[in-house]
Structures are given as C-alpha cells and as structure tokens.
Amino acid sequence: xxxxxxxxxxxxxxxQIVQDTPRLTAPFYWALIELVLVGFMASWIESSSGASxxxxxxxxxxxxxxxVRVGIEIAWNLLIELWDNNLINLFTxxxxxxxxxxxxxxxxxxxxxxxxxxxxxxxxxxxxYNFFSVGWLLIPLLINYYLSALVIGFLASSLPxxxxxxxxxxxxxxxxxxxxxxxxxxxxxxxxxxxxxIAHALPTYYGVDVLKTFVLxxxxxxxxxxxxxxxxGIYLIMTTVLFKQMFEKSKKQGLSRxxx
Amino acid sequence: xxxxxxxxxxxVYPGKKSFFSRKEAKPFIAVNGISFALQEGEILGFLGPNxxxxxxTIQMLLSILTPTSGHIEYFGKxxxxxxxxxxxxxGFASTxxxxxxxxxxxxxxxxxxRLYGLSHVQRIDSIKQNLxxxxxxxxxxxxxxxxxAGESTRAMLSKAFLARPRVVLLDEPTAxxxxxxxxxxxxxxxEQREQYGVxxxxxxxxxxxxxxxxxxxxxxxxGNIIADNTPAQLAESVAKTKIELSIKQEHQEDxxxxxxxxxxxxxxRGFFVAIPIKEEDIAAxxxxxxxxxxxxxxxxxxxxxxxxxxxxxSKRQRGVL
Numbered sequence: 001x002x003x004x005x006x007x008x009x010x011x012x013x014x015x016q017i018v019q020d021t022p023r024l025t026a027p028f029y030w031a032l033i034e035l036v037l038v039g040f041m042a043s044w045i046e047s048s049s050g051a052s053x054x055x056x057x058x059x060x061x062x063x064x065x066x067x068v069r070v071g072i073e074i075a076w077n078l079l080i081e082l083w084d085n086n087l088i089n090l091f092t093x094x095x096x097x098x099x100x101x102x103x104x105x106x107x108x109x110x111x112x113x114x115x116x117x118x119x120x121x122x123x124x125x126x127x128x129y130n131f132f133s134v135g136w137l138l139i140p141l142l143i144n145y146y147l148s149a150l151v152i153g154f155l156a157s158s159l160p161x162x163x164x165x166x167x168x169x170x171x172x173x174x175x176x177x178x179x180x181x182x183x184x185x186x187x188x189x190x191x192x193x194x195x196x197x198i199a200h201a202l203p204t205y206y207g208v209d210v211l212k213t214f215v216l217x218x219x220x221x222x223x224x225x226x227x228x229x230x231x232x233g234i235y236l237i238m239t240t241v242l243f244k245q246m247f248e249k250s251k252k253q254g255l256s257r258x259x260x
Numbered sequence: 261x262x263x264x265x266x267x268x269x270x271x272v273y274p275g276k277k278s279f280f281s282r283k284e285a286k287p288f289i290a291v292n293g294i295s296f297a298l299q300e301g302e303i304l305g306f307l308g309p310n311x312x313x314x315x316x317t318i319q320m321l322l323s324i325l326t327p328t329s330g331h332i333e334y335f336g337k338x339x340x341x342x343x344x345x346x347x348x349x350x351g352f353a354s355t356x357x358x359x360x361x362x363x364x365x366x367x368x369x370x371x372x373x374r375l376y377g378l379s380h381v382q383r384i385d386s387i388k389q390n391l392x393x394x395x396x397x398x399x400x401x402x403x404x405x406x407x408x409a410g411e412s413t414r415a416m417l418s419k420a421f422l423a424r425p426r427v428v429l430l431d432e433p434t435a436x437x438x439x440x441x442x443x444x445x446x447x448x449x450x451e452q453r454e455q456y457g458v459x460x461x462x463x464x465x466x467x468x469x470x471x472x473x474x475x476x477x478x479x480x481x482x483g484n485i486i487a488d489n490t491p492a493q494l495a496e497s498v499a500k501t502k503i504e505l506s507i508k509q510e511h512q513e514d515x516x517x518x519x520x521x522x523x524x525x526x527x528x529r530g531f532f533v534a535i536p537i538k539e540e541d542i543a544a545x546x547x548x549x550x551x552x553x554x555x556x557x558x559x560x561x562x563x564x565x566x567x568x569x570x571x572x573x574s575k576r577q578r579g580v581l
Contacts, residue, residue, distance in 0.1 A: 002344070002377075004374060004377075005374065005375050005377075007374075008371055008374035008375050009371075009375075011371075012360075012363070012367075012371040015363055015367055015371075016360065016362045016363055019362055019363070019403075020362055080360075080362075081360075084358070084359075084360040084361055084362070085357060085358055086358075086359065086360045087324075088324055088354075088357050089357060089359065089360075089372070089419070090375070091322075091323065091324050092322040092323070092324055092347065092350075092352045093347060093372060093375040093376060094343075094344040094345070094347040094348045094375060094376060094377065095344075095375050096343070096344055248326070251323075251324065251325060251326045252325075252326045253273070253325075254316075254319055254324065254325040255319075255324040255325070256315075256319060256324060256325070259357075
C-alpha cells in the first residue's frame, strides 16, 4: 500500500471536478433541493399539526444527503474513469485496487466535509437550524455518515467495475436502496413489519435515528450509536470485499472490455 | 539477461451466460500456452493477424487481464507477487488508449508521474523532457480531450517513458501518426534502447516499421507462437530474393538457355527477365553470366518483405490458403 499513489488519484479526481462546473455543482444542487423540499414540508406539517419536526427532519435530510451524495460521488469517480477509458492507464501503472479504494475514501472525506459545511450553512439560513447544536455527538455521527457513504459508494461501484457504464442507472438505484428503510422522515412504526426488520439491519437507520431522537428529546441512545458503528464496520468490510471481488472478476474478463 | 520471461501462458474465456446480455458465449482459447523471453535492450516484435492473441497477451503482461494459467516474470521476479514494484519500471502506450480528457496534458503527466513514484523534482524534469521530445510542450496547458489523434498518441508515448522504464510495451504506437512523427518515434525507441538499454515489446501492422526496428519477431496465430525469428528470415521463409536483369537483345537466347540448363525458374517481360534466387547466390550467378559473356544493361534486386510473410499468414488464418 502506497499512500502517495492513493493521494495522486484523489487529487487527480479533485482537479477534474474543479474544472467541470456541472459535475462540481450537481451534488450541492441536489442536496440543497432535498433540504429545501424536506424543510418546507416539515414547516407545513409543523404549522398545521403543531408537531415540532422541522429541525429533526432538516437534520435527517443533512445526514442522508451526506451519505447518499458522497456515496454517489465515489461511484461517479469510477464511472468517469470508465467514460474516459482511463481504467487501463490506471491499472497498467503501479496503482493497486486497494490504493484506488483508499483514494476513494480520501476523496469521500473531502466531499463529505464540503457538503456538510454547505448544508449546515443552508439549513441555518433557511430554517434556523444549527447542526452544531448536537455538540460532541457531531463527531461520532459524522464519522458514521461518512462510513455509510463509503458503504453506499462501494456497493454502487461494484456493478460498473464488472459490467461497465451500461449499468450507470443501477448505480443510482443502488445508492438509494437504503433510503426507504432508514426511517429518514418518518417513524419506523409506520412501515410494515418486514421492512422494519430490514431497517434494523441497516447502519443508516440507526445513524439517522440517533440524530433525530437527540434533536427531538435531547437524549442520546448510546446502544443505537454503538449499533451504527458496528453495522457500518461490518457493511464497510462486506462492500469493500464485494467491490474488490468484482474487480478481480472483471480482470478475468479483461479491464479493456470496459472501455467506453 | 532476460527482463521478461513468459512460460506456458494460457487464457481461456469460459463460455457462460451473461446476466445482462442473456447471450451464451462458447469457451474461447485466446492464448494457448505460449512461452518466450525478452532480453535486455531487445526490441521484440509481436505480430499476428487480428484475433491472434497479441493484445490478450499484452493485457496479461500488464495485469489488466488475469491469465487462466502460466508464469510471468519481470527482472527475475514473479509478476503476480511483485506487481506494483515491477510496474514502476514498465511503460505502456497504445494508440487505442487515451488520457482523461478533463485534465490538461501537464496535469495528466503529473498524476501519472506520481503513480509511477517520481518525486516532485523528477516529475518536473521528466515531464518537460518528454513533452519537448514529442513536440507537446506548447500544448501542456491544453485539455487532453482537445488534442488531435496524433497528439493523443504522442501524449501516451510521453506517459510511457515518464519514469525511465526498463521495459516498454507498445501496442501499435505509430498507427495514428504522420510519417515524420512516426519516424521520430522510431528514432526515440532506438535511442532509448541504445542509451539506457530499454527493452521493447512492440506490436504494429506496419511491417516496414517492424523490419526497421525489431531484432526478433514472434508470430502469433490462433493463440500460438508459430514463428520466432528475425524479420529477414521470416520474409525469406515465404519468398526468395528476386533479381531482375535487362538483357541485351543479342544475348537473350543464350541467357534463357543458361537458365534452362541450370533449372532456374524465370519470368520474362520484354527485355527484362526476373529470377527468384537466394541472396547469397547472386554474386556467383552474376559472375557466371560475365564468364558466358552475357551482358545486361540494368539490374534490380528485390528482397522479400515481412509483409509477404504477414499476407500469407493472414490468408492462412482466413482459410484462403
């Protein structure tokens, strides 16, 4: 493992994005749209029912946006390499797949940090919600949202690394797979029992639930915070292994066939 | 000393149904147990008709395709165990592979320089030197997607030589280049071999180029190496040197009689008579003519070409011969 090679890939991706305005603005745009939709929907519910839900749902929207947008960004970087036919250049160089995975993770930290700051500022300006009011809980939660983003990113990337750009649509479908089961904007109790079982097996549910519970009640449910770490750890290992296996499987057929 | 050693390399694409395409593929043997070695400072040509297994082999030598079985060693080290360490010393360029279009040429070179383990100072020196050699220095701030086909190929060559490689795999490197630039590339390849002892594995459909550059040629057909020889000897294996003489009218009869007496086949076109003959027999043949007093007014010698060999090979693969 050579970190400077991984960092070369990360900075290469950053350079590409900075020079690509549509690509640069897309994650911020879609995250903002989600925030606005959820925020105003929550404001409407609050004004009509009196239930104090705006801050909890805005917080959930920020958490989910970090998870899904950063996850999509990681998969998008792979798709860009495929569209550019650059995978052959990369993997005929000394770069290993582990270094590429580390590069994606490093990129994810930067993307998550930028997106978090942008969404926090937007939520404060539009809905008066200060995400930093969660105090020290912010640190474990952000770590978990970042880990969930990696899980989503590597899961979504595992298809195009074998099937190529023709499965681009599935990348987005996979990225949103966890959303209905994560209880983002509703309580788990409104879901059918089978869906609740699935939700209890997902780190995204626990991650968002800890945040919402804290915003609504001021209490920290420590066992759920622990579950988030545990499940994120398990899922991250599983999805990283899956991605690496799909890469090795793809090499058996030849990476050049993925050329666009 | 061999810098690359390949033993019993096999690639079989198994026949199976794809989930997305729903087409059933039959098992296909792309490379069928080939073995060869590339010596230090050697330029080894890799020839064969389309589908012979050249690209498949090169892909396995670069680790972007996993072999079904076999051994690959670079510099005496197992390629699969020391992949990253080995690839720091192996350059690759292909006309059919491009650099990411959204980065400038310099940014691309810098990224690859870092992947190949060059320090900041080494990168600055090497990028400047290579881009200048390939006539791309003035285009360094241009996005690579805006480069022409020839410029893209030269950019790939610059990338291949960025880290002072010991072995370079070139897949049709001059296919998209103008003749003068292609000549510059050939000169560069020779310089790299002579000055730094760089070894090359070289595929090309330009037979003159292969003849000019390669000291040895491996010929692949249907995944097997069917010949391993110098370009000249490969050419001679399918055709003889042809000597064409313009004979004075008064000597024509004697000349034809001489050819018939020595069972030498010939073709006649007016005053011109063409005779297939071994290259080493030409001097003795001309001497005999002078002894017989047969006078010729012009002479041309046509050597067999590697292209003749390749054409015959292609015809054989297509079942024409």
